Amino acid sequence: MRIALLGGTGDIGEGLALRFGRDTDHEVLVGSRDPERARDAVADYEDTLEDHGAEASIKGFVNEMVTDRADVVVLAVPPYHVGDTIESVADALDDDTILVTPAVAMKGDEGGMQFHPPSAGSTTELVAQRAPDGVPVVGAYHNLPAGPLADLEADIDYDTPVVGTDRDAVRTVVDLTNEIEGLRALEAGPLSNAAAIESLTALTITLTMHxxxxxxxxxxxx
Amino acid sequence: MRIALLGGTGDIGEGLALRFGRDTDHEVLVGSRDPERARDAVADYEDTLEDHGAEASIKGFVNEMVTDRADVVVLAVPPYHVGDTIESVADALDDDTILVTPAVAMKGDEGGMQFHPPSAGSTTELVAQRAPDGVPVVGAYHNLPAGPLADLEADIDYDTPVVGTDRDAVRTVVDLTNEIEGLRALEAGPLSNAAAIESLTALTITLTMHxxxxxxxxxxxx
Structure with a gap:
């Protein structure tokens, strides 16, 4: 399968690129708004993977191009870039491409981090509103800490709940995710459950702080 | 310390009574609206504890009476009984009594269980609104599964986030909870974080279903 990571030069993108690169045979495509940044990130990831004895197939291009080639597209961008990123790749999305969102909108105060959902109820549901008709949308990877994910020395052991508009798409992402060592994907039903998953990201950061x-x-x- | 469990004949009450009874030296008071039900539950809990070689001090009375005697009062009642239960014991609550709420309001549909908060934002915040002035309110035990909690054969290993209006009260409940084998209490800041904790209960049931x-x-x- 071909997995595109839009914003794949950021922290969650880096972690997914390295883990999919090391632990699976899937082709990883790193996307960025800037093709040069994508290529630089790929060179960097390939070095890291080589240091860990992994021969992975990673390529880097501009977001539109990786979306066009991919079966699964992960929107690894901050929540406030989700809308414009979808718009920029919309022509390359169709019914055969699964659009995956890990983004969570939060704001912090002295008491901790708080879930700060868009009017759609969750960023996952916002993605579904903005995605072209017929494109299956899946929410996953919301609660994973980016640091250990991107550190291949770290033995990770985390769960990630997966919601989606379409059960086949959910299952594809669950199976794909379970190929990564130390990750367990759990089916979590329809997108209406995404708000609870996104809230949990804020709660987890709050617990880290306290x-x-x-x-x-x-x-x-x- | 004296711990009162209002609605202590229900499932979460039973689990806390047995675990505090077996694992700590604190005095456990089981409350009910009906004193006879409280006494019957206590007899039952004492039998179970004896079967597990524990000599625990448990007593059962009507809710008002156990509240009057307790240092920590756990509102182990369903969310729709939280308001009238507080009202019925209000005269026995004061600044020296910590009021603890584990209740979560949810509703289910075919996609899973959904957090269904009161207008206060969470049941924990509703309890704070209804409690007499000056009474410290703490949210805890929301995410614990009642079945294994009440089964002393079960080796449990769960975390419970603890929020509160007052940090000393949070710490008291955290320390008390950590005395139970297999439970780890985590500080989670002010009551504004309770909605995320209560959402997590619904998400956890959804994951169980799926x-x-x-x-x-x-x-x-x-």
Whole structure:
């Protein structure tokens, strides 16, 4: 499969590029608004992967081009860039491309970080509103701490709930995610459950602040 | 310390009574609207504790009476009974009594369970609005699955975020909770963070439904 990471030069993009690159056979495409930044990031990721003995196929291009080639497109951009990023790649999106969003809108105060949803209810639902008709939209990777994700020395052990407009698309992303060592994807139903998942990102950062912790991630267990 | 569990005959009340009874030296008071139900529950809990070799001091009375005697009062009642339960014990609450709420208002649909907050923003904040002036209010135990909590055979391993109007009260509840084997309390700041914690209860039930799981609880880890 071909996985495009739009904004793949940012922190969550870096982590997904390295983990998909090391742990799976899928082709990873790093996108950026600036093709040179995409190429620089790819060179950097390839060096890191080589240091870890992994031969990965990563390429870097401008966002539109990686979207056009991909089966799964991850919008690894800040929440306030989600709308314009979708607009810029809309022509390259169709029913066969799964659009994945990990973005969470938050704002902080002295008490911690607070979920600050757009009027759609969640950023995941905003993405679904902005995506071209028929494009399956999936929310995933919201609660993963970017630091350990991008550090291939780190043994990670996190869960990530996955919501979506379409169950087949959810399953594809769940299966893909479970190929990454130390990640477990959990089906979480329709997009109406995204607000709770995005709230959890804010709560997790709040807990990090109040408990002298670092880079907390979440696990559900029996 | 004396811990009162209002509605202590219900499922979360049962779990807290048994765990505080077995794992700590604190005195547990089980409250109910009906004193006979409280006494019956206590007899039942004492049998269970005896079966597990624990000698615990548990007493059962009507809600007003256990509140009057307690240092920490847990409102282990459904969210729609929170208001009238506080009203019924208001005269017995004062600045020296910590009022703890684990209640979460939710409603379900085919997609899962959804957080359905009162206009206060969360049930925890509703409790703070209804509590007499000066009474410290703490939110805790929202995300714990009642089944394993009440099953002393179950080796539990869950986290519970704790919010509050007052940091000393939060710390008291955190310390108290950490005395229970397999529970870790995490400070989570002011009550404004309660909505995210209560959302997480709904999300956790949703994940249970969608992943053939049972009795999921949450852990945060680095």
């Amino acid at each position: 408990n002298d912790a670092q880079d907390l991630g979440v696990k559900w267990q029996e | 992943n053939d799981a049972q009795d999921l609880g949450v852990k945060w880890q680095e």
